[in-house]
Amino acid sequence: MQIIFDGATVRHDAREAIHPLTLSLDDHRIGVIGLNGSGKTTFARLIAGLTVPSDGKVMIDGLDSVADANTLRGRIGFIFQTPGNQIILPIVEDDIALGLKPLKLGKAEIAARVEAALSRLGIAHLAKRRPHELSGGELQLAALAAVLVTAPSLVIFDEPTNQLDLKNRAVVEQAIAALDESAIVISHDLDLVATFPRVLVFDQGRIAFDGPAQQAIARYREIALR
DSSP: OOEEEEEEEEEETTEEEEEEEEEEEOOSEEEEEESTTSSHHHHHHHHHTSSOOSEEEEEETTEETTTTHHHHTTTEEEEOSOHHHHOOSSSHHHHHHHTTGGGTOOHHHHHHHHHHHHHHTTOGGGTTOOGGGSOHHHHHHHHHHHHHTTOOSEEEEESTTTTOOHHHHHHHHHHHHHOSSEEEEEOSOTTTTTTOSEEEEEETTEEEEEEOHHHHHHHHHHHHTO
Protein backbone atom coordinates (compact mmCIF):
# COMPACT_ATOMS: atom_id res chain seq x y z
CA MET A 1 0.00 0.00 0.00
CA GLN A 2 1.34 3.43 -0.95
CA ILE A 3 0.45 6.38 1.27
CA ILE A 4 1.26 9.90 0.15
CA PHE A 5 0.92 13.02 2.28
CA ASP A 6 0.71 16.06 0.03
CA GLY A 7 1.02 19.14 2.24
CA ALA A 8 -1.42 17.58 4.71
CA THR A 9 -2.10 19.83 7.70
CA VAL A 10 -4.33 19.47 10.75
CA ARG A 11 -5.38 22.52 12.77
CA HIS A 12 -7.24 22.65 16.05
CA ASP A 13 -8.37 26.26 16.36
CA ALA A 14 -5.14 28.26 16.00
CA ARG A 15 -2.82 25.36 16.80
CA GLU A 16 -1.38 23.10 14.12
CA ALA A 17 -1.44 19.53 15.38
CA ILE A 18 0.25 18.48 12.13
CA HIS A 19 2.27 21.05 10.23
CA PRO A 20 2.22 20.78 6.42
CA LEU A 21 3.51 17.29 5.76
CA THR A 22 4.78 15.87 2.48
CA LEU A 23 5.78 12.25 2.75
CA SER A 24 5.58 8.89 0.96
CA LEU A 25 5.15 5.57 2.77
CA ASP A 26 5.14 2.09 1.30
CA ASP A 27 7.18 0.09 3.84
CA HIS A 28 5.91 -3.19 5.29
CA ARG A 29 6.62 -2.12 8.89
CA ILE A 30 6.75 1.47 10.10
CA GLY A 31 7.14 2.64 13.68
CA VAL A 32 5.98 6.05 14.91
CA ILE A 33 7.44 7.46 18.13
CA GLY A 34 7.43 10.80 19.92
CA LEU A 35 6.37 12.57 23.08
CA ASN A 36 2.72 12.85 24.11
CA GLY A 37 0.99 15.47 21.99
CA SER A 38 3.65 15.38 19.27
CA GLY A 39 1.16 14.46 16.53
CA LYS A 40 1.60 10.67 16.33
CA THR A 41 -2.03 9.66 16.72
CA THR A 42 -3.31 12.50 14.54
CA PHE A 43 -0.91 11.33 11.83
CA ALA A 44 -2.27 7.79 12.07
CA ARG A 45 -5.88 8.97 12.07
CA LEU A 46 -5.20 10.90 8.86
CA ILE A 47 -4.13 7.67 7.17
CA ALA A 48 -7.17 5.80 8.44
CA GLY A 49 -9.54 8.56 7.34
CA LEU A 50 -10.63 9.21 10.93
CA THR A 51 -9.28 12.78 10.77
CA VAL A 52 -9.77 15.10 7.80
CA PRO A 53 -6.87 17.33 6.70
CA SER A 54 -7.42 21.04 7.22
CA ASP A 55 -5.30 21.61 4.11
CA GLY A 56 -3.55 19.33 1.65
CA LYS A 57 -4.34 15.70 0.91
CA VAL A 58 -3.62 12.17 1.99
CA MET A 59 -3.66 9.70 -0.89
CA ILE A 60 -3.97 5.93 -0.39
CA ASP A 61 -3.06 3.89 -3.45
CA GLY A 62 -4.06 6.87 -5.59
CA LEU A 63 -7.35 7.44 -3.77
CA ASP A 64 -8.14 10.54 -1.72
CA SER A 65 -8.69 9.74 1.98
CA VAL A 66 -11.67 12.13 2.08
CA ALA A 67 -13.26 12.05 -1.38
CA ASP A 68 -12.83 8.29 -1.73
CA ALA A 69 -13.48 7.36 1.90
CA ASN A 70 -16.22 4.84 1.04
CA THR A 71 -13.99 3.03 -1.45
CA LEU A 72 -11.14 2.90 1.06
CA ARG A 73 -13.27 1.61 3.90
CA GLY A 74 -12.04 -1.80 4.96
CA ARG A 75 -8.60 -1.47 3.39
CA ILE A 76 -7.14 0.03 6.56
CA GLY A 77 -7.73 -1.36 10.04
CA PHE A 78 -7.19 0.71 13.20
CA ILE A 79 -6.60 -0.71 16.68
CA PHE A 80 -7.21 2.01 19.27
CA GLN A 81 -5.28 2.58 22.48
CA THR A 82 -8.10 1.03 24.51
CA PRO A 83 -9.21 -2.03 22.53
CA GLY A 84 -11.81 -2.91 25.16
CA ASN A 85 -13.79 0.13 24.01
CA GLN A 86 -13.50 -1.06 20.42
CA ILE A 87 -15.30 -4.33 21.17
CA ILE A 88 -18.89 -3.18 21.41
CA LEU A 89 -20.91 -6.42 21.38
CA PRO A 90 -21.13 -8.66 24.46
CA ILE A 91 -19.66 -11.79 22.83
CA VAL A 92 -16.28 -11.80 21.05
CA GLU A 93 -17.32 -13.77 17.96
CA ASP A 94 -20.40 -11.58 17.45
CA ASP A 95 -18.26 -8.46 17.58
CA ILE A 96 -15.84 -9.85 15.01
CA ALA A 97 -18.75 -10.74 12.73
CA LEU A 98 -20.07 -7.18 12.93
CA GLY A 99 -17.50 -5.88 10.46
CA LEU A 100 -18.76 -8.32 7.82
CA LYS A 101 -22.39 -7.20 7.95
CA PRO A 102 -22.02 -4.60 5.14
CA LEU A 103 -20.81 -7.37 2.79
CA LYS A 104 -24.23 -9.08 2.87
CA LEU A 105 -22.68 -12.52 3.32
CA GLY A 106 -24.58 -15.62 4.34
CA LYS A 107 -24.46 -16.85 7.92
CA ALA A 108 -22.22 -19.79 7.05
CA GLU A 109 -19.70 -17.60 5.26
CA ILE A 110 -19.62 -15.10 8.13
CA ALA A 111 -19.11 -17.90 10.65
CA ALA A 112 -16.28 -19.37 8.57
CA ARG A 113 -14.50 -16.03 8.27
CA VAL A 114 -14.83 -15.30 11.98
CA GLU A 115 -13.48 -18.74 12.84
CA ALA A 116 -10.57 -18.24 10.44
CA ALA A 117 -9.68 -14.85 11.98
CA LEU A 118 -9.77 -16.27 15.51
CA SER A 119 -7.78 -19.37 14.57
CA ARG A 120 -5.17 -17.31 12.74
CA LEU A 121 -4.35 -15.51 16.00
CA GLY A 122 -4.62 -18.64 18.12
CA ILE A 123 -7.63 -17.38 20.07
CA ALA A 124 -10.44 -19.65 18.87
CA HIS A 125 -11.07 -20.49 22.53
CA LEU A 126 -12.13 -16.88 23.14
CA ALA A 127 -15.03 -16.97 20.65
CA LYS A 128 -17.79 -17.27 23.27
CA ARG A 129 -16.10 -15.10 25.89
CA ARG A 130 -17.16 -11.66 27.04
CA PRO A 131 -14.74 -8.73 26.73
CA HIS A 132 -14.56 -8.17 30.51
CA GLU A 133 -13.33 -11.75 30.89
CA LEU A 134 -10.26 -11.15 28.70
CA SER A 135 -6.74 -10.11 29.68
CA GLY A 136 -5.18 -7.01 28.12
CA GLY A 137 -3.34 -9.11 25.56
CA GLU A 138 -6.46 -11.09 24.72
CA LEU A 139 -8.39 -7.85 24.19
CA GLN A 140 -5.72 -6.66 21.76
CA LEU A 141 -5.92 -9.92 19.83
CA ALA A 142 -9.73 -9.89 19.79
CA ALA A 143 -9.69 -6.33 18.42
CA LEU A 144 -7.09 -7.38 15.85
CA ALA A 145 -9.25 -10.34 14.78
CA ALA A 146 -12.18 -7.94 14.28
CA VAL A 147 -9.96 -5.91 11.95
CA LEU A 148 -8.37 -8.83 10.09
CA VAL A 149 -11.72 -10.43 9.31
CA THR A 150 -12.36 -7.60 6.81
CA ALA A 151 -9.07 -8.39 4.98
CA PRO A 152 -7.33 -4.99 5.22
CA SER A 153 -4.05 -4.23 3.45
CA LEU A 154 -2.78 -2.15 6.37
CA VAL A 155 -3.28 -2.34 10.13
CA ILE A 156 -2.51 0.66 12.34
CA PHE A 157 -1.80 0.05 16.03
CA ASP A 158 -2.04 2.92 18.52
CA GLU A 159 0.01 2.04 21.63
CA PRO A 160 -0.68 -1.73 21.39
CA THR A 161 1.41 -2.65 24.45
CA ASN A 162 0.21 0.17 26.69
CA GLN A 163 -0.33 -1.10 30.27
CA LEU A 164 0.35 -4.73 29.34
CA ASP A 165 2.43 -7.00 31.54
CA LEU A 166 5.47 -8.75 30.09
CA LYS A 167 3.58 -11.89 29.09
CA ASN A 168 0.77 -10.07 27.30
CA ARG A 169 3.23 -7.67 25.69
CA ALA A 170 5.10 -10.63 24.19
CA VAL A 171 1.84 -12.06 22.85
CA VAL A 172 0.97 -8.80 21.09
CA GLU A 173 4.51 -8.31 19.77
CA GLN A 174 4.49 -11.79 18.26
CA ALA A 175 1.09 -11.19 16.66
CA ILE A 176 2.30 -8.00 15.00
CA ALA A 177 5.51 -9.65 13.80
CA ALA A 178 3.52 -12.51 12.24
CA LEU A 179 1.19 -10.31 10.19
CA ASP A 180 1.35 -10.60 6.41
CA GLU A 181 -0.40 -7.23 6.21
CA SER A 182 1.54 -3.98 6.36
CA ALA A 183 1.56 -2.38 9.81
CA ILE A 184 2.11 1.07 11.26
CA VAL A 185 2.81 0.94 14.99
CA ILE A 186 2.55 4.03 17.19
CA SER A 187 4.29 3.36 20.47
CA HIS A 188 6.20 4.60 23.49
CA ASP A 189 7.51 1.05 23.76
CA LEU A 190 10.86 1.54 22.04
CA ASP A 191 11.71 -2.17 22.17
CA LEU A 192 8.60 -2.90 20.12
CA VAL A 193 9.85 -0.86 17.13
CA ALA A 194 13.58 -1.47 17.68
CA THR A 195 13.93 -3.82 14.69
CA PHE A 196 11.72 -1.89 12.27
CA PRO A 197 13.46 -0.75 9.08
CA ARG A 198 11.72 2.62 9.19
CA VAL A 199 10.69 4.69 12.19
CA LEU A 200 9.27 8.22 12.17
CA VAL A 201 10.00 10.53 15.09
CA PHE A 202 7.37 13.23 15.67
CA ASP A 203 8.13 16.45 17.50
CA GLN A 204 5.56 19.23 17.89
CA GLY A 205 3.58 18.23 14.82
CA ARG A 206 6.57 17.72 12.56
CA ILE A 207 8.72 14.75 11.59
CA ALA A 208 12.08 15.24 13.29
CA PHE A 209 13.60 12.03 11.93
CA ASP A 210 12.70 9.39 9.35
CA GLY A 211 14.95 6.36 9.10
CA PRO A 212 16.22 3.14 10.73
CA ALA A 213 14.98 2.27 14.19
CA GLN A 214 18.17 2.68 16.21
CA GLN A 215 18.92 6.12 14.80
CA ALA A 216 15.29 7.13 15.28
CA ILE A 217 15.34 6.00 18.91
CA ALA A 218 18.54 7.96 19.51
CA ARG A 219 16.95 11.08 18.02
CA TYR A 220 13.83 10.59 20.14
CA ARG A 221 15.94 10.38 23.29
CA GLU A 222 17.61 13.67 22.36
CA ILE A 223 14.20 15.32 21.98
CA ALA A 224 12.81 13.80 25.18
CA LEU A 225 15.78 14.85 27.30
CA ARG A 226 16.50 18.28 25.86
